[in-house]
Amino acid sequence: VRSEIVAWIVAQLDVLGVAGDGGRIDETTGLFGRGVGLDSIEVLQLVAAMEERFDVTVEDEELDPERFRTVGSLATFIEEKRAWASDRS
Amino acid sequence: VREATGRAPIINVRDLALAAGHLVALPVAWLVPERHWVRIGRWLGTTSTWLPMNRHILQRIREAARREPELGDPRGLLIEFRARTWEQRFQYLREWHPRGWRPQLRLLGEDHVRRALDAGRGAILWVASQAGATLAVKKAFHRAGYGLHHLSIPAHGLSTTRFGTVVLRPIRIHPEVRVLRERIEMARGDELRALRLLERILRENGLVSISCVPRGRRQVRLGIAGGQVPVPSGAPSLALRSGAALLPVFLVRRGAGQLDVLVEAPLEPPPSCPQRAAVEALLGQYVERLRLHVRRDPAAWRPWGLLEFGPPTVNP
Numbered sequence: 498v499r500s501e502i503v504a505w506i507v508a509q510l511d512v513l514g515v516a517g518d519g520g521r522i523d524e525t526t527g528l529f530g531r532g533v534g535l536d537s538i539e540v541l542q543l544v545a546a547m548e549e550r551f552d553v554t555v556e557d558e559e560l561d562p563e564r565f566r567t568v569g570s571l572a573t574f575i576e577e578k579r580a581w582a583s584d585r586s
Numbered sequence: 587v588r589e590a591t592g593r594a595p596i597i598n599v600r601d602l603a604l605a606a607g608h609l610v611a612l613p614v615a616w617l618v619p620e621r622h623w624v625r626i627g628r629w630l631g632t633t634s635t636w637l638p639m640n641r642h643i644l645q646r647i648r649e650a651a652r653r654e655p656e657l658g659d660p661r662g663l664l665i666e667f668r669a670r671t672w673e674q675r676f677q678y679l680r681e682w683h684p685r686g687w688r689p690q691l692r693l694l695g696e697d698h699v700r701r702a703l704d705a706g707r708g709a710i711l712w713v714a715s716q717a718g719a720t721l722a723v724k725k726a727f728h729r730a731g732y733g734l735h736h737l738s739i740p741a742h743g744l745s746t747t748r749f750g751t752v753v754l755r756p757i758r759i760h761p762e763v764r765v766l767r768e769r770i771e772m773a774r775g776d777e778l779r780a781l782r783l784l785e786r787i788l789r790e791n792g793l794v795s796i797s798c799v800p801r802g803r804r805q806v807r808l809g810i811a812g813g814q815v816p817v818p819s820g821a822p823s824l825a826l827r828s829g830a831a832l833l834p835v836f837l838v839r840r841g842a843g844q845l846d847v848l849v850e851a852p853l854e855p856p857p858s859c860p861q862r863a864a865v866e867a868l869l870g871q872y873v874e875r876l877r878l879h880v881r882r883d884p885a886a887w888r889p890w891g892l893l894e895f896g897p898p899t900v901n902p
Contacts, residue, residue, distance in 0.1 A: 513861060513862070514860035514861055514862040514863065515862060534804060535804070536804035536819050536820060536823050537777045537778055537781050537820065538781060538820060538823035538824050538826075538827050539823065539861070540778060541778060541781055541782055541785065541827070542827060544778075557779045557782060557783075558779075560778035560779045560782065561775070561778075562775055562777070562778065565778075
């Protein structure tokens with residue numbers, strides 16, 4: 498399941514046009530700065546897409562840049578949100 | 587809103603210089619008529635050209651003038667630049683006077699704002715980094731009856747120390763807050779929350795102002811004044827995501843206390859274009875307009891010290 502989440506994140510980066518040409522993106526790839534260099538608005542776009550795709554809600558208090566530091570940290574966050582959502586239901 | 591005082595130092599040398607500058611400026615701002623402010627600022631600027639910060643700026647201006655001779659005498663431009671910085675300081679301090687600062691402000695291009703709000707997707711005022719613009723633009727919109735939501739940072743261009751936060755910062759913030767509907771503070775680590783709030787405001791057809799200063803996670807270097815400056819991609823990116831109109835705003839100084847706040851036609855994203863390319867296209871359009879204003883009034887332009895002379899990222 499985690500590999501699917503990572504694949505989904507990579508696909509989203511491609512939609513944003515930041516995945517590069519043939520550049521390898523894995524869990525260690527940074528989302529900011531020297532990584533794929535997302536700006537904050539692009540991160541919010543990722544959050545919106547994530548809410549829609551995984552049927553979760555990201556609260557304002559959860560918008561900690563640390564969660565969006567790398568592809569891996571975002572995948573972990575998505576896993577946590579999904580687990581929490583399934584516990585509730 | 588998160589406080590920036592966490593582990594910030596208590597005070598630094600820059601704070602002392604800023605505090606001294608404000609102490610010098612206060613009697614001028616309160617006692618001297620506004621028509622004399624620039625002349626006094628020019629004199630104060632002349633006496634401080636030896637400061638390392640000014641020498642750094644002069645070096646940049648010299649190189650720019652070598653490439654674009656119409657900028658004129660570099661030292662003269664530096665002094666005029668400093669004079670306008672002092673004038674802005676006088677404006678803020680006069681605002682604390684019981685009678686306040688009462689400039690003759692004209693809001694030009696307001697139809698662009700009305701049209702954008704009539705479309706129902708909100709508007710972003712992207713305010714150029716020009717001396718005097720920070721307060722004058724907010725006042726002009728307040729007088730015209732608009733409620734501005736302004737994006738700001740805790741230091742507010744002054745200082746991030748505890749002394750700066752408690753003593754210096756209010757000098758600028760209080761006069762601005764009086765004429766804003768809301769001041770949205772974007773502390774480090776808090777950017778996503780602040781930007782999400784701005785998105786909501788724009789979705790509710792609100793009017794947001796953002797200063798075009800090089801902060802934020804992503805900046806693009808644009809060619810101007812013979813060199814390049816970093817320009818943040820946040821405002822164009824936010825406009826594209828929210829569908830809000832992106833309206834460049836410039837300040838045109840007609841004379842002492844006579845200012846035009848000029849709202850220009852919206853920057854138009856190219857049709858069916860990837861977002862990154864669309865942001866760069868908007869930045870390219872913006873810098874073309876900015877160039878005209880910098881040529882017209884180079885002393886008002888604030889980022890001289892940030893000018894670099896390498897290849898630009900975007901060169902429209």
